[in-house]
Amino acid sequence: xxxxxxxxxxxxxxxxxxxxxxxxxxAVFRNASFGAAMLVLVLLAGIMVSMVxxxxxxxxxxxxxxxxxxxxxxxxxxxxxxxxxVGTLSTALIALVxxxxxxxxxxxxxxxxxxxxxxxxxxxxxELLAAVPSIIYGMxxxxxxxxxxxxxxxxxxxxxxxxxxxxxxxxxxxSPSGLGIFTAGIILAFMIVPFIASITRDMLEQIPSVLRxxxxxxxxxxxxxxxxxxxxxxxxxxxxxxMLGLGRALGETMAVTFVVGNANRLSASIxxxxxTIASRIANEFNEALGLQLxxxxxxxxxxxxxxxxxxxxxxxxxxxxxxx
Amino acid sequence: MTMTSTPRELPHQPxxxxxxxxxxxxxxxxxxxxxxxxxxxxxxxxILGMLLVKGIGGLSLATFTAVTPGPGSEGGGLANxxxxxxxxxxxxxxxxxxxxxxxxxxxxxxxxxxxxxxxxRFINDILLSAPSILIGLFVYVIxxxxxxxxxxxxxxxxxxxxxxxxxxxxxxxxLNLVPGHLREAGAALGAxxxxxxxxxxxxxxxxxxxxGVLLALARIAGETAPLLFTALNNNFWFSPTLAxxxxxxxxxxxxxxxxxxxxxxxxxxAGSLIITVSIxxxxxxxxxxxxxxx
Numbered sequence: 001x002x003x004x005x006x007x008x009x010x011x012x013x014x015x016x017x018x019x020x021x022x023x024x025x026x027a028v029f030r031n032a033s034f035g036a037a038m039l040v041l042v043l044l045a046g047i048m049v050s051m052v053x054x055x056x057x058x059x060x061x062x063x064x065x066x067x068x069x070x071x072x073x074x075x076x077x078x079x080x081x082x083x084x085x086v087g088t089l090s091t092a093l094i095a096l097v098x099x100x101x102x103x104x105x106x107x108x109x110x111x112x113x114x115x116x117x118x119x120x121x122x123x124x125x126x127e128l129l130a131a132v133p134s135i136i137y138g139m140x141x142x143x144x145x146x147x148x149x150x151x152x153x154x155x156x157x158x159x160x161x162x163x164x165x166x167x168x169x170x171x172x173x174x175s176p177s178g179l180g181i182f183t184a185g186i187i188l189a190f191m192i193v194p195f196i197a198s199i200t201r202d203m204l205e206q207i208p209s210v211l212r213x214x215x216x217x218x219x220x221x222x223x224x225x226x227x228x229x230x231x232x233x234x235x236x237x238x239x240x241x242x243m244l245g246l247g248r249a250l251g252e253t254m255a256v257t258f259v260v261g262n263a264n265r266l267s268a269s270i271x272x273x274x275x276t277i278a279s280r281i282a283n284e285f286n287e288a289l290g291l292q293l294x295x296x297x298x299x300x301x302x303x304x305x306x307x308x309x310x311x312x313x314x315x316x317x318x319x320x321x322x323x324x
Numbered sequence: 325m326t327m328t329s330t331p332r333e334l335p336h337q338p339x340x341x342x343x344x345x346x347x348x349x350x351x352x353x354x355x356x357x358x359x360x361x362x363x364x365x366x367x368x369x370x371i372l373g374m375l376l377v378k379g380i381g382g383l384s385l386a387t388f389t390a391v392t393p394g395p396g397s398e399g400g401g402l403a404n405x406x407x408x409x410x411x412x413x414x415x416x417x418x419x420x421x422x423x424x425x426x427x428x429x430x431x432x433x434x435x436x437x438x439x440x441x442x443x444x445r446f447i448n449d450i451l452l453s454a455p456s457i458l459i460g461l462f463v464y465v466i467x468x469x470x471x472x473x474x475x476x477x478x479x480x481x482x483x484x485x486x487x488x489x490x491x492x493x494x495x496x497x498x499l500n501l502v503p504g505h506l507r508e509a510g511a512a513l514g515a516x517x518x519x520x521x522x523x524x525x526x527x528x529x530x531x532x533x534x535x536g537v538l539l540a541l542a543r544i545a546g547e548t549a550p551l552l553f554t555a556l557n558n559n560f561w562f563s564p565t566l567a568x569x570x571x572x573x574x575x576x577x578x579x580x581x582x583x584x585x586x587x588x589x590x591x592x593x594a595g596s597l598i599i600t601v602s603i604x605x606x607x608x609x610x611x612x613x614x615x616x617x618x
Contacts, residue, residue: 030518036425036430037441043485102363102364105357109360113358127607129364131604144370222353223353226353258581315449315450
């Protein structure tokens with residue numbers, strides 16, 4: 001804060017004495033800003049290189065088997081990423097299935113339905129949801145949501161589906177503790193809602209109101225305006241916003257670590273505990289030595305490339321929304 | 325979508341010509357959209373309520389004066405964690421502000437419209453959403469492993485890397501809002517670009533740039549994942565050199581929350597309350613500045 005004000009007040013501080021600006025300062029300033037801008041590229045390249053180099057011993061040792069193997073055995077130094085990859089993808093997918101309808105509903109409410117005086121407080125509340133640190137979502141998930149979820153959803157559901165084919169496998173929980181892949185997905189859904197909702201809202205607001213008005217003019221209802229005018233207009237950027245939410249969900253660490261159950265094995269049920277790439281790194285990194293450390297960085301490398309691809313697609317689709 | 329050709333007698337209905345099924349779909353959508361919005365707001369207040377109920381009981385003078393207790397010991401506070409969090413967060417902001425402001429300035433002033441600027445802007449947007457745990461791993465590989473030890477410096481750098489893209493983005497956006505004729509007026513007086521930028525454009529965009537820094541502050545103040553393997557955490561006062569780990573609130577909350585000791589859990593709740601209230605206040609203040617600056 002002070003840095004910026006000090007610098008801005010510098011030339012104007014002595015209005016009477018006329019100073020000749022030094023040519024060297026101009027060059028230094030120009031090069032410094034260019035250097036700072038290039039640092040952004042260096043940072044991303046640095047993250048990429050450090051992940052590949054740090055994970056290389058694990059990739060070399062296990063080859064393609066590192067991705068496909070489900071064994072994570074620190075005693076025998078056997079490491080496979082498959083359960084963590086599946087956990088990451090399934091929690092993110094569940095988060096999208098729950099979070100996207102919520103976000104679209106909120107965006108529609110904010111742009112089309114809310115009374116004018118109510119828009120601002122609601123929009124602020126949604127944005128504050130984004131400001132809540134992820135560890136607090138973890139606390140809420142573990143101490144408030146998990147017990148309720150176990151008692152009112154998991155146990156009754158397990159009783160109902162027990163013995164059924166397919167459904168009985170996917171929705172049955174062996175130990176109904178409330179922790180698991182599905183719980184993590186629900187918490188993640190609430191964490192990505194503010195991001196998707198606010199971008200979608202911006203997109204809907206940018207649509208010229210003459211389009212909406214002409215639809216209303218021929219007798220369309222609000223739902224028809226949303227469905228046939230607004231969504232087709234903003235469609236591509238809404239998909240971009242969803243991808244951005246996906247990027248967040250894939251890499252989210254603390255909240256997931258609290259509620260995912262941190263099991264290293266793969267379970268067919270989405271209500272059973274599992275782990276994600278990020279949660280496994282957070283759990284094991286500080287105790288890891290040797291090859292386990294490399295295997296964890298290799299996990300980070302996989303996460304990096306998956307989120308990188310998702311975020312590149314997202315940014316290309318959103319193509320410059322304000323903020324985020 | 326087909327309209328009924330003969331108007332029905334519906335004197336009390338404002339939408340007399342709209343078919344019942346369309347009206348039902350419309351009303352259903354309105355109820356669902358409103359309901360979803362209130363679900364999200366409800367969750368926000370649920371979380372805040374939970375923090376108040378469980379956190380206030382844990383707050384006392386000792387919370388701010390005593391150090392974090394060891395396993396099994398009585399009482400204790402969060403003094404070292406709170407101070408450590410301040411140190412790390414401001415270290416991160418001190419690193420990120422000059423870099424972020426200068427980079428944003430280059431994008432908006434020198435590089436505007438160039439291919440390179442477009443690439444940097446794109447990469448910056450990706451860094452903005454990059455998983456913070458990867459930043460932690462990156463800093464571990466470049467700063468912790470080579471120097472064989474956790475340190476507050478590594479934690480500060482990790483937080484700085486997370487803050488940089490936020491500041492770059494807001495700085496550039498704010499500078500782009502400054503009308504071009506202000507720059508031209510400066511240049512017409514014979515001022516070189518650096519003086520025009522520092523004396524005219526920065527000054528015009530000051531409020532927005534400050535907001536960017538505050539938003540970055542709010543963003544990194546609660547970050548936990550990147551500190552796990554960089555600043556680490558412990559139960560005593562850190563050394564002034566910041567070597568060997570610096571206690572901080574987020575990691576303390578993480579470690580204390582699910583511990584079997586009751587005083588640890590109490591402190592975790594108190595810490596959560598402190599950190600969330602500070603961050604929400606920061607975000608609200610930042611928003612106020614933007615609203616006032618316009």
